[in-house]
Amino acid sequence: MDTKAQILAIARELFARQGYRGTSIADIARELGVTPAALYYHYISKADVLDAILAEPLAAYADLAERARSGRLTAAELLGAFIDFTVETRQLMPVVSSDPAVRARLDERLPHSPAEMADAIISALAASSTEPKRLIVARAAYAAAKDGTAAALDFGSGTLSPEHRKLVLATALRALG
């Protein structure tokens, strides 16, 4: 593994465990076995490391939101895709996207903020209804899928069995009504 990728792997883990603000360049450098200055050869700033880590998950999320907007997916397909996305990004998204500093950065750098993308998915789950009641239920179902997946990953040592995937999907669909 080249150094840039190593840095990302370490930063990913530390950001997930301690948060973005709670992790210093020195923390990452220590884990890698170099001095902080060495990191600046590979990435021009701490925020640049964050960007590199989030680029792929955010692109996948944007893609999911785009498919949701198209209206060509059933609720089951949409929730299933969201469950799979949650599995792939489990360590990172919850911790990092809850850091206000990170959110502010993403809001000014992305065409659509993560919150807007979530809205697109939730709106599609509500069958594009603008009625508050449908949107409340859709957001509850979205949360059920996310946290149900997280719970299943906890019990499955980090992997989601097909059986548990079915269970979580059925639970979220039940919530959706």
Next chain:
Amino acid sequence: MDTKAQILAIARELFARQGYRGTSIADIARELGVTPAALYYHYISKADVLDAILAEPLAAYADLAERARSGRLTAAELLGAFIDFTVETRQLMPVVSSDPAVRARLDERLPHSPAEMADAIISALAASSTEPKRLIVARAAYAAAKDGTAAALDFGSGTLSPEHRKLVLATALRALG
């Protein structure tokens, strides 16, 4: 309002908006119209301010977990109480409890960590079953109640109407199966 309470009100809002780490003593002091040093007359440290803010919500949460452990509540009663708790602590709990620095402090200061209390409630929702499938569904229902309530509060300008409360409760119960 006395100064101590004013400080808490300001800190509560800033912590909710910018996170604990993202808010400095200087930020709070500026909002109050004094110098940072003045705050140290009222609270011995920034963590002390945090403790004062969280004491009441955490006690309420611990009480809810205790009632869950007693096994004397139905799933509907438990979820209803959790929805009401979520309404009362809406600004604070999500942001603050997702800051790793805050979590670490709470873990070492409380008899039961917030995560343990959540487990107690989720276990009760699973009817004290230790089967992973039941616990996964229970956690999904718990999340549906939480985020459904948050969505309803968004649409209701910060208040939860009886109608929306019924809706969220029904949605979470449906997820629970």
Next chain:
DNA sequence: GTCTATATTGTGATAGAC
């Protein structure tokens, strides 16, 4: 109760040698 002044530490980041 609040101020000024300051100690102290941590952090992101740069310059320049090797």
Next chain:
DNA sequence: GTCTATCACAATATAGAC
């Protein structure tokens, strides 16, 4: 590519005057 040395700054916190 990595180092040493260092800067600039922000943050928590304290001392002591008013």
